[in-house]
Amino acid sequence: MCMAIPSRVVSMEGDFATVECFGVERVVSLMLMTEPVVVGDYLVIQSGSFAMEKVEEAEALESLAYLETVLAEGTA
Numbered sequence: 001m002c003m004a005i006p007s008r009v010v011s012m013e014g015d016f017a018t019v020e021c022f023g024v025e026r027v028v029s030l031m032l033m034t035e036p037v038v039v040g041d042y043l044v045i046q047s048g049s050f051a052m053e054k055v056e057e058a059e060a061l062e063s064l065a066y067l068e069t070v071l072a073e074g075t076a
């Protein structure tokens with residue numbers, strides 16, 4: 001099973017973006033994106049480090065808050 005977690009674009013270079021999620025940064029490919037991407041956008045990243053789609057900021061923040069709650073409850 002795969003869970004998509006929104007990641008925020010913090011920088012871009014060519015067809016690659018550095019994204020951040022829960023304090024972890026990684027470089028992902030933008031070659032599968034069908035729409036323009038800019039710093040600050042939230043993206044869904046597929047395994048293999050390919051950005052698949054944009055997510056509206058409000059939706060991304062809601063998903064991240066929920067996941068943070070789930071993770072916190074799992075450690076109690």
